[in-house]
Amino acid sequence: MSLLTIILNILIPPVSVLLKHGLGAKFLVNLILTLIFWLPGCIHAFYVTQE
Known part of the structure; x- marks a missing residue:
């Protein structure tokens, strides 16, 4: 997991999920x-982007 992903997961979780998995x-x-x-959005973002 990159530093940018961690920062986005904390500040704006939907953007990090969007960059990783697209619209879905x-x-x-x-x-x-x-x-x-x-x-909850922050926790879910960490869970989803860790895959």
């Missing part, structure tokens, strides 16, 4: 989680 279900789930509350 993972991006939409992360966007919804981030809009509900930032922390």
Whole structure:
């Protein structure tokens, strides 16, 4: 995992998921989680970008 990915996972999680996997279900789930509350979106971004 690069430093840029880690920074994006913390600051704007949907962007890091978008860059890694493109528009799709993972991006939409992360966007919804981030809009509900930032922390679940951040955790999901780390989980998804680690794959």
